[in-house]
Amino acid sequence: MNAVAFPVRSPRRRSALAEPEPAQRVALVSGANRGLGLEVARQLAADGITVLLGARNALAGEKAARQLRREGGAVVAVALDVTSPADVRALASRIDREYGRLDILINNAGAYFDVDNEASSVDMDVVRQALETNLLGAWQLTEAMLPLMRRHGYGRIVNVSSGCGAIDSEGTSCPAYRVSKAALNSHTRMLATELSGSGILVNAVCPGWVATDMGGHGGRPVAEGAAGIVWAATLPSRPAIHGGFFRDRVRIDW
Template sequence: MNAVAFPRRSPRERAVVEPPLNQRIALVSGGNRGLGLEVVRQLASQGMTVLLGSRQLAAGEKMARQLRREGGDVVAVKLDVTAQDDVDAAARAIERDYGRLDVLVNNAGAFFDLNDRASTADLGQVRGALDTNLLGAWRLSEAVLPMMRRHAYGRIVNVSSGCGASGSTGEDCAAYRISKSALNTYTRMLASELRGSGIVVNAVCPGWVATDMGGPGGRPVADGAAGIVWAACLPTAGAVTGGFFRDRQPIDW
């Protein structure tokens, strides 16, 4: 019998092996309070091991202990996304302790100021917003992508905002809006680069959520987190990449 010659796959075309939920490792930046904490809770309830990233390790450990009491497999990680040393140390620890990372939720965000205007903005605040909301996600994604590439599987969710959409006409929150708009562009570029690799990249707007940053009057935190968790758990079959979503529905960039 003649041997059957199978075509050689390129690295971008390798077959994707989707790990079971209870074997997936997830990292959530800004995970010790508000929206990030609820994302950690919901991912842990799916059976994942969730690494709760927090600028202050003590604050992260406090919340991780609470979630473990609820039955979740949650571990605190010191992670300031504006500090390259923290990012690199977190990536090394994940590699050492778990050997893989399947889900990254770039949730850490800051500099939401309703009085911030483009004509009078403090450029120091603008730099801070870009460093946290854009470059923080960029640093962290670059640091963990080698692990995702090695297993040809990954879900990267960038927590964005509809106020960063190109069609948004608001005048407030200038630094925040611009940083989220840049994050949207980064999301699309990274998704395009990784298309076919098994690594899916999307942006999610959680809507106006009642958190310390969003203030009172917003929707329940659990509702905002649900769309992020949905994007983090997209199945391999038919998974969308390079999209912008709110409540699982596509929205305009």
Template sequence: MLAPEPEPSQRVALVSGGNRGLGFEVSRQLAATGATVLLGARRPLAGEKAARQLRREGGTVVSVPLDVTSPQSVRELAARIAGEYGRLDILVNNAGAYFDVDDQASSVDLDIVRDALETNLLGAWRLTEAMLPLMQRHGYGRIVNVSSGCGAVESEGASCPAYRVSKAALNSHTRMLAAELAGSGILVNAVCPGWVATDMGGHGGRPVADGAAGIVWAAMLPSRPSINGGFFRDQQRIDW
């Protein structure tokens, strides 16, 4: 039997890379649901500035230091959340980097590939492993891996090899974890926000609020019907 769903105002959410761009907008929209949002940022001053702005808008937002590439940073945050909140209901693995649009698979610097995997794949994996016990404690959780359509297996194109491979690997991890946790009350999905106008995506993309909305939808999924192990854009399934 599944645990009862907490009310939105009872939910605690963690957003990695939350101080700017897509993560900032996801934090804003989650806060608007009434959830307590832990805004993860590598640079504490930038994180606090972002959180302060969202608090002025009426949200309950707390800046927390988080570097997903640092095991110590992740462990310390997990211990802090356990001590201060005793639960984590929503994890948005948003932190991402290395959109290497000018590289090609035949010539890309493998150090860039390694760094992209460390952030985009292993960072999300590391953070999820650390936070999962806080969800299992209450039999409820929503894990959203922010992915990209260019990480789909049949995606065409030769650019962005480091980014593309790291997101394809993140998609694979999403499917494995979702299968493992099926029936536990914890739903795991990947979301492509589309091309949005952020520092990483560049100008010309659609409004960041539109891309964030699909992520927040996955973060707030009801337990019934159970939507688990999917890849979505704008609430619609897309191919892996």
């Protein structure tokens, strides 16, 4: 399939849907106390969006949020372990109570980049844990937050995926991670089909190999990887870019 590039941002205009201005939007970023998630939170906050910075460790989350507030962002640390149904339910209730809406959900929390494993010898516990975080965590968080988007007929859901989860991706390393991201891609497509026409746009984004704790040294600057995620999180309602898999705003194969 030929690669198609999309613009970073079309001129702002009101659509038939109630598209909120950046200063009115509320975003939740999971796994955001460091690395890619932190940079996504930084870029969203710089755009004037209120950012809920999700972190499993409350102290680490508050430290990261405080850093972004010093930079001028409206950032609030929230406790969130995406594998905990109790955490997810409690956060959904808190957002409903304190904000009454959620406009952007970035399913960024990810783990188990098992680079030294192969499909024939991987520890099944690692596979289960990768699926629990990378697939089921994103799935249950999305399910809990959708009512807050449906209420206003507006939403942007971005699943942070990986090109190594593409069906035709070659390679034998990272089997647990690859399978979990392939499953996340499948969920993205199903959800996008279900939500077509709802005002809620759903896409998957591969940030590329970025220099983070998980990605290791040698990758691209984290700001470059985050930019494509922020683009998908702030898409205008028209034209509706929906149900795709992107890297650097260019559609790639599933």
